[in-house]
Amino acid sequence: MTEDTKIKAECLDCKRQTNHQVIATKLHAPFSPHEYHDGKEYSIIQCLGCDQFSFLKTYHDYEARYAIDWEQDEFDHVRIYTNFYPDASEVLNKYRISLPENLYTIYEETKVAFTQNLDIFTAIGIRSIIEGICKDKKVTGRDLEKKISNLKNLGDISKRDVDLLHSLRFLGNDAVHALIKPERNDIIVAFNIIEHLIQAIYLMPKELKRTNFKIHLDEYSKFEEFIMEMIRNHISFDFSYNYSIKKLISPRGKIPYDKFGEFEQKLNSRIKSGELDWIEITQNENQSDSIQNNNETFYKINKVP
Ligand SMILES: [Zn+2]
Structure with a gap:
């Protein structure tokens, strides 16, 4: 050369x-x-x-x-x-701002190990990243296997991702306990899976917030989480206003037509049973709403969840 x-x-x-x-x-x-x-x-x-x-x-x-x-x-x-x-940190800046600090630290060290072909350390790091994500997202389970299975409840990852993560668990396990050096090619694939997971859980939601795309709320947990996010992010949220569900999720959220009734019912029963203290059911007293739909439930926000 x-x-x-x-x-x-x-x-x-x-x-x-x-x-x-x-x-x-x-x-x-x-x-x-x-x-x-x-x-x-x-x-x-x-x-x-x-x-x-x-x-x-x-x-x-x-x-x-x-x-x-x-x-x-x-x-x-x-x-x-x-x-x-x-210095891999130059490449990692976009992760630094999107990941919780502890998780970023282990991700950075794992990436450096990966770039230096330290395959046993990379496998151990990958396992720690999975543990770190579960901890950060408060995913519980008596062991890592259970936690990974429960990760799918986050809503951001598919069943296929979960299956792949189960394979990675073994990779890290063998590296830690049996000191088996993984195949380089397995490490490359494993690292791609982890990056994909971080993208799906930490980077994409942030990027989506900066677009005007509607957020598709097709599961109840997403719907409830979305309302909480909307309240947290909108400083001008009006605590005296009577909100319909459509108002609560507007303009970014979109619920599939056939799920609307189910979500409303579940929200109401969770409020009535006292599981949610930041929201209550109320009568619509908004002066400005000239057309009233009697079937709609209205809500008042008590505090920032
Ligand atoms: Zn390049």
Whole structure:
């Protein structure tokens, strides 16, 4: 390799193979005729997609040769590339603002372990991240298996994600208790699953808030959580106003037509049984509502939940 050579390398930020430019490179290949002929090359490279700098180690196996073109008598030798980030924290900033501090710390260390090919530590870290998410989201269960199964009640993750997480539990377990080094490829897949999970639980909800998309409230727990979020986020929430459900979730929330009655009933019974103290059922006394629907229930907000 020479400076200004363009090569394909794995970019951690772009999360795929991208074109990189070699900024500086040094080949270290001491060769004596009695030894195996190989060498290591150390390069600083820059991703042409996201501009991030990283450090590339190339192992040259000069004796493992293969033909590029038999007729032209053209041969090349095998190269093995390993790409390191000098400081993964640069890539992680978007996670820092979205994750709770403890969870971010373990995520950051796990990512660094991952980039440095420390596969046992990465597996242990992945297991800790799952534990951390359960703790942060107050998902209970007597062991990690139960907790993972209960994670699906969060509403943000699918059954498929939960099944994948069960597999990751074993990965971490083997690494901690049996000191079994996981396969690199398993680690890469596992890390992708974890990042997907963090995206679904922590990043996407924040990003959605910045859009004008309607939030689809198809489960009661989402519906109730959404009302609480609306109250917490709207400083101008009026405690003397009589809200209908539609008003409570407007303008961002949307309930499927066939769920409306079910949600209303469940909300009412939870209020009546005293499970919810921040909201009460009331009569509609709003002067401004000229058209009144007698079937609608109205609510008053007592305090910020
Ligand atoms: Zn990149």
